[in-house]
Amino acid sequence: MAEIATNVLHNVGNVLNSVNISSDLITRKLRNSKAQGLGKAMQLINEHPDDLGTFLSEDAKGKLLPGYLNQLVVAITQEQQEMLDELNQMNKSVDHIKDIVATQQSYAGANSMTEPLFINELLEDALRMNAGALTRHHVTVVREYADVPQVMGDKHRLLLILINLISNAKYAMSDLSNRPRTMTLTVRIVDDNFLEISVKDDGEGIAPENMTRIFAHGFTTRKEGHGFGLHSCALAAIEMNGHLTAHSDGPGQGALFTLQIPLISVTENA
Ligand SMILES: Nc1ncnc2c1ncn2[C@@H]1O[C@H](COP(=O)(O)OP(=O)(O)OP(=O)(O)O)[C@@H](O)[C@H]1O
Ligand SMILES: [Mg+2]
Incomplete structure (x- = not known):
């Protein structure tokens, strides 16, 4: 029994490392997310409730806004895909950990x-x-x-x-x-x-x-x-x-x- 327990810990430990790396990566991506730019863009828009049309067509900053928002959409979509890929990887690791434990719990049969x-x-x-x-x-x-x-x-x-x-x-x-x-x-x-x-x-x-x-x-x-x-x-x-x-x-x-x-x-x- 003790031998089984050490094997479980060893093999779970191997995989936990990769779970840890994935979660660090996702946290970093979220912290540095380009989505924060949306707040600033909206602030500019909110500052012009009555003259938004003129602001977007004539103001130096306002004219750049639609282009900036478009870039933001591309960047956020890419970020989301990267985070989904990493989460998918993490799911596989967690799934493997669950199975290591489950397999060892039913060790007698070992089917x-x-x-x-x-x-x-x-x-x-x-x-x-x-x-x-x-x-x-x-x-x-x-x-x-x-x-x-x-x-x-x-x-x-x-x-x-x-x-x-x-x-x-x-x-x-x-x-x-x-x-x-x-x-x-x-x-x-x-x-x-x-x-x-x-x-x-x-x-x-x-x-x-x-x-x-x-x-x-x-x-x-x-x-x-x-x-x-x-x-x-x-x-x-x-x-x-x-x-x-x-x-x-x-x-x-x-x-x-x-x-x-x-x-x-x-x-x-x-
Ligand atoms: N690729 C390798 N090349 C050379 N020696 C190896 C290799 N793989 C295993 N060994 C030898 O076999 C030993 C036992 O390997 P094993 O994976 O069982 O334990 P370990 O790697 O030492 O420790 P852990 O329990 O953390 O895996 C190693 O300490 C090493 O001496
Ligand atoms: Mg080893």
Whole structure:
């Protein structure tokens, strides 16, 4: 039970960071909103209740007003769209948090809930949920997405795994200063019946003796790590009837994490 609780906290914590970034961004946008200009424009109009026509057609300031209002409409529309996009992103994160908690509460059954998914879109969601940190760490993301049809998949378990693998890759490269930091995400179909998703980095690599230990609950080599991430990823992979494997040529040689799950096409499931 304690192990489950720490896993929940760890995975919720990962996503909360992105909720926080979104809410900061929306707050900043609202604070600096161009909509404030409307007040000033209306004040000018209110100052001319009896000669508004003359004011708009002849006064130096008045003549500029319609053009200004038009620009305002464009700017406010754009602001609103940006805020909607950010809120949409935040909703996805909150939704994922709700699901992490719900999944863990019904852990005994651990049934996979599958739904039709475009895997490439899911990868983009996971990247967005890590976006703040990836930018901060100057990580370049390379996408090698095969043209995979819509499949049946467990969205939240997949997201959980991806968010953890992306976060680990980012940390593994944080000491790289002499070359660019590149993370490669690959999606492909193997042998017609496995969906394979991999996350590769060119960071610190893994020593051979740690290759299996990294999946143990509580194993960490990071000062601020907890060793919860890969353990919950490996469990989630098994719960989807798949598996998660790690490969590294050794310290300094980067690492490759590969998830394989059975490929269930949407039509097959219908
Ligand atoms: N991409 C990687 N490159 C090199 N080592 C890695 C990589 N991913 C994981 N590891 C090793 O596996 C260990 C366990 O990873 P895991 O995600 O379980 O825990 P953590 O990242 O240390 O802490 P947290 O619980 O916060 O995720 C890491 O401490 C690190 O030693
Ligand atoms: Mg981790």
